Amino acid sequence: MNIIDFENIHVSYEVKPILENINLKINSGEHWVILGANGSGKSTLIKLISNDLYPNTKYPFKKKIFEKERWSIFDLKKNLGIITNDLHNYFEKHGNFLSAYEVVLSGYYSSIGIFKHQDFTEEQHKKALEVLDFLEISHIKNKKVQHISTGQIRRCVIGRALIHEPKAFILDEPTVGLDIKAQYSFIELIRKLSYKASIILVTHHVEEIFKEISHIALMYNQTIYKQGLKKELLNSKNLSEVFDINIELENKNDRYFIKSINEKD
Structure with missing residues (x-):
């Protein structure tokens, strides 16, 4: 099954193009990274995938998610954890009165909070506990969001999506705001998650790209510059082009890092 099947997609705000000629095909079972500089179009691409944006130009196009052209937002979120x-920030500011357990349980209704009119079965409560255990946060299930760490809040938000056992996850800049130890722990969690569902990691940090990711889409200037196998495309030359600076990339033990950066001549 194709998770994403996009051809010749253009999106504009008024007359200004924000995505141009987007062609992207992601198959079930694959793990991808969408890599690009700030302003390259990554966030807009996420909105296109989540159906918060639609192609709005005269060009003929194909836009299918899980081989369907139309989705209700609620049904899409059951299949695609975004x-x-x-x-994260919304829960931190407006859902800080909730416990970790309630954040996860709220995923059944896609609500911010638990309400009296919402009925939950014994099986749903059991599933929420299993999700907390999988995410290694069972010990904070009764703690309020305002009293837990940034990394723990992010795990709760993942749990809210995981409750539906989606076929794929999109994770946008997943380690923002985390310290070095928490970053490492969170990437290890995503690796664990990759054995349950396909992962689409959206980032501008090569250090977040983990071993199981097999494919890459490089975004540059509001389009996908190149896409294909990670081992073929993730290199110094392509990164230097995408980020418009000379980059020397190294890979040790299946983890990538930038060895040096220099201004272009």
């Missing part, structure tokens, strides 16, 4: 910093 984890953004906006959602």
